[in-house]
Every structure is written in C-alpha cells, then in structure tokens.
Amino acid sequence: MCKRFRHRDRSICESCIEHHQAKAALADLAGAELDALVATVDDGPQIAPSLFAWIEHVCDWEQNRREGLDFPLRPPEDAIEPSEDAASIDAALLLRASLAAEGQAVTALLDAIVALLTGKERRQ
Numbered sequence: 001m002c003k004r005f006r007h008r009d010r011s012i013c014e015s016c017i018e019h020h021q022a023k024a025a026l027a028d029l030a031g032a033e034l035d036a037l038v039a040t041v042d043d044g045p046q047i048a049p050s051l052f053a054w055i056e057h058v059c060d061w062e063q064n065r066r067e068g069l070d071f072p073l074r075p076p077e078d079a080i081e082p083s084e085d086a087a088s089i090d091a092a093l094l095l096r097a098s099l100a101a102e103g104q105a106v107t108a109l110l111d112a113i114v115a116l117l118t119g120k121e122r123r124q
Contacts, residue, residue, distance in 0.1 A: 022116060023073065025109035026062040033106055034059045040099065048091035054079040055113070076116050089117045 029037075038059050041052035054076050061073045080088050096110035 022058065022109065022112035025105065025112045026058060028105040029062065029109060030105070031063070031066075033102065034063060036102070037099075037106065037109075040095070044095075047094075048080075048084060048088045050080040050084050051076070051088035051091050051117075076113070080117075085117070089114065092117055 026034075038056055041055050044052075046052065054074070057074060057079065061071065064071065076088070092110060092114050096107065096114065099106050099110065
C-alpha cells in the first residue's frame with residue numbers, strides 16, 4: 001500500500017513515482033551541491049519561502065540519509081499552502097533556470113521538484 005496517498009498499487013501513482021525520482025536525484029548530488037543549493041535558497045530573495053524551506057528539508061534529509069539517519073521525507077504539500085502553489089512553481093522554474101549551469105544532477109533534482117509541484121495530486 002502507498003503510505004503517502006493510501007492506495008494499493010504504487011505503480012499507478014504518479015506522485016509516488018515523482019517522489020521516487022526526487023529521492024534518486026538527491027542521491028546523485030554531491031555534498032557540495034547540496035550545500036550550494038541550501039545556500040542559494042537561504043541567500044536568495046524569499047519569493048516562495050515555504051518551497052525554499054521544503055528544499056532545505058529535502059537537502060537535510062539527504063545529508064542525514066548519507067549518515068545513516070532515517071526519517072520520513074515530507075512531500076511538498078506538507079510545507080506549501082495551496083495559496084502558494086503558483087508562486088512555488090514559478091520559483092522552482094526560476095531556480096532551475098538560474099542553476100542549470102551547475103550540472104545535470106542539480107537540474108534533475110529541480111526537474112523532479114517541478115514535477116512534484118505540478119503533478120496531478122497537487123492543488124494548483
């Protein structure tokens with residue numbers, strides 16, 4: 001059973017697939033890339049603070065996972081209010097464009113984040 005949306009068949013859940021893609025993209029990031037992403041969302045204009053807080057959460061989750069600590073990776077809808085959906089999508093796309101030169105791993109993570117934000121399960 002899908003623990004996130006409580007349906008029986010994970011293979012048909014687009015959001016579960018997107019969540020898995022985000023986890024895989026995080027695993028591909030180097031430690032310095034995780035740190036740089038956190039610094040970027042901390043130091044940049046706070047146009048989507050809930051999204052940026054969630055990005056910090058996923059980077060923290062990945063750093064802890066690498067150290068053997070296990071806690072749930074929260075989905076973006078746990079952090080982002082419906083009223084912030086459009087601003088969060090715009091901010092994620094802007095972040096992706098501004099960090100495209102950082103490499104394929106960063107781009108893949110931001111693509112996965114955009115997919116999570118715009119997926120069928122989102123409220124936007």
